[in-house]
Amino acid sequence: xxxxxxxxxxxxxxxxxxxxxxxxxxxxxxxxxxxxxxxxxxxxxxxxxxxxxxxxxxxxxxxxxxxxxxxxxxxxxxxxxxxxxxxxxxxxxxxxxxxxxxxxxxxxxxxxxxxxxxxxxxxxxxxxxxxxxxxxxxxxxxxxxxxxxxxxxxxxxxxxxxxxxxxxxxxxxxxxxxxxxxxxxxxxxxxxxxxxxxxxxxxxxxxxxxxxxxxxxxxxxxxxxxxxxxxxxxxxxxxxxxxxxxxxxxxxxxxxxxxxxxxxxxxxxxxxxxxxxxxxxxxxxxxxxxxxxxxxxxxxxxxxxxxxxxxxxxxxxxxxxxxxxxxxxxxxxxxxxxxxxxxxxxxxxxxxxxxxxx
Ligand code: AMP
Numbered sequence: 001x002x003x004x005x006x007x008x009x010x011x012x013x014x015x016x017x018x019x020x021x022x023x024x025x026x027x028x029x030x031x032x033x034x035x036x037x038x039x040x041x042x043x044x045x046x047x048x049x050x051x052x053x054x055x056x057x058x059x060x061x062x063x064x065x066x067x068x069x070x071x072x073x074x075x076x077x078x079x080x081x082x083x084x085x086x087x088x089x090x091x092x093x094x095x096x097x098x099x100x101x102x103x104x105x106x107x108x109x110x111x112x113x114x115x116x117x118x119x120x121x122x123x124x125x126x127x128x129x130x131x132x133x134x135x136x137x138x139x140x141x142x143x144x145x146x147x148x149x150x151x152x153x154x155x156x157x158x159x160x161x162x163x164x165x166x167x168x169x170x171x172x173x174x175x176x177x178x179x180x181x182x183x184x185x186x187x188x189x190x191x192x193x194x195x196x197x198x199x200x201x202x203x204x205x206x207x208x209x210x211x212x213x214x215x216x217x218x219x220x221x222x223x224x225x226x227x228x229x230x231x232x233x234x235x236x237x238x239x240x241x242x243x244x245x246x247x248x249x250x251x252x253x254x255x256x257x258x259x260x261x262x263x264x265x266x267x268x269x270x271x272x273x274x275x276x277x278x279x280x281x282x283x284x285x286x287x288x289x290x291x292x293x294x295x296x297x298x299x300x301x302x303x304x305x306x307x308x309x310x311x312x313x314x315x316x317x318x319x320x321x322x323x324x325x326x327x328x329x330x331x332x333x334x335x336x337x338x339x340x341x342x343x344x345x346x347x348x349x350x351x352x353x354x355x356x357x358x
Contacts, residue, residue: 001092001198001248004070004296006030009049011069011091013056013084015042017336017346018075018272021280023048025288031296036065043336044075056083066090073249073295075271077103078150094295095249095270102245103268106148106179116244118237119264121256122182129170135180136166142183147175154215159183184264186256190224191275192238195290195300196247203290203300205283207234210254210275216344220311222278223357226257234263241268250291252276274346278309281332281351310352319347330354 004010010026012019015037023033023044033048038055045051050068054061062083066072072093074084077100085097102108110120124135126145136143141163147156158169160180170178189212194204209224210217223231238253245251252273254266276287285293285301293301314322319341325331335348 001297003298004031008032008070008296009034009068010292010295011036011065011072012044012048012075013037013072013079014075015039015044015051016075017043017338019044020047020336021277021288021334022073022075022272022291025286026292029289029292031292034065034069036062043338046337056080059083059086062087063090071295073271073291074100077269077271078152095245095247095251099245099247099249099251099270103270104149106146106151106267109268110179112245113241113265113268116240118240119262121184121264121266124180126178126180127176129167132166132170132178132180136160136163139180139182144181144183145169145173146179146181147173148177148179149175154212184256184258184266186264187259188224188226188257189254189266190226190234190257190263191220191252191254191273192234193250193252193273193276193279193287193290193303194235194238194242194247195250195294195303196242197294197300198248198297200243201300202239202242203285203303204235204238205276205279205287205303206305207231207255208275208278214344216313216315216346217274218313218315220275220278220309222282222309222311223305230257230261230263237263237265241265249294250287274313274349275311277334277349278311278351279303280334281353282307282309305356308354308356310354312350312352313346314348314350316341316343316345316347322348325350328352 009032020043034050035044035048036052126132142161145158189210190207196202206223209221211219252269256264272287280286284304330353332351
């Protein structure tokens with residue numbers, strides 16, 4: 001892999017807050033950023049040198065974009081795969097389209113994870129109501145029915161507690177490409193962010209606890225309040241998955257901790273992740289800088305934690321409390337420049353810092 005020296009241009013697919021924070025990290029290191037996204041006035045464009053405003057399937061614009069950048073990465077995994085494969089013909093895309101393809105489909109994701117010797121919830125593919133009934137009989141209830149593609153923040157999923165709920169759940173999903181997962185009675189949701197370079201060097205951040213409200217991440221606590229042995233196992237799982245995928249770039253791995261101390265992997269996101277925002281103020285290298293380093297072929301930075309942190313998402317009307325957070329001595333406030341505070345919309349986050357607990 002060629003090392004991209006500062007002065008090179010990094011292309012980012014997607015214009016949301018993750019693209020914005022990646023662009024800011026890139027600028028800090030002397031790189032230029034070119035955003036490609038279909039939405040006007042997006043948070044990332046505001047801080048990037050160039051933006052191409054076009055549909056992802058606009059191959060003409062993609063080709064011109066490819067000629068203007070030295071490497072491409074992306075800020076969300078639900079981007080259409082075909083244009084990413086096309087781009088990769090002209091300019092390297094990291095994480096690779098193969099990794100993206102696996103992470104885009106819940107069944108291929110779980111099969112890959114199990115293939116690396118890592119546990120997930122038990123699952124069965126579901127393509128019809130008949131399948132769903134069979135899968136429910138096999139896995140037992142309660143269970144969670146999910147669309148295989150495009151699910152996020154709890155969208156495209158239905159909890160099924162009784163047989164009577166099978167039919168309405170199937171109707172609500174509006175797809176024939178689904179998965180039924182056994183319900184995991186977890187004690188905690190955690191995630192691990194892992195970065196890997198093309199030579200196979202790996203760095204991971206300490207596991208963190210994630211607390212959701214209305215299916216959206218509300219709070220991240222770093223480090224997760226779990227025993228060291230569990231932290232070590234979670235990081236080992238992350239290293240195994242990053243190696244198994246032959247990852248170049250950053251990967252977020254969401255996990256469930258069970259009452260017996262087992263770790264089951266729920267989801268992969270091959271990009272910076274909301275549960276990694278605490279690293280911006282509490283670690284030697286933030287998740288955004290780490291992504292830029294990995295995709296530019298630089299040595300990975302240290303993920304060492306300098307202090308503990310609690311990250312609070314500012315969602316919708318929470319943004320109106322910005323002044324309160326701005327006045328706290330231990331708070332670092334990050335706002336995404338979005339003007340309209342719609343319910344459920346991520347407007348910013350605040351990192352509350354405290355001395356390390358060990
Ligand atoms: P996901 O879209 O897969 O990240 O799921 C969103 C949230 O739903 C997770 O963060 C969990 O809180 C919950 N959830 C998803 N799958 C399961 C499962 N198999 N068992 C229990 N809870 C789940």
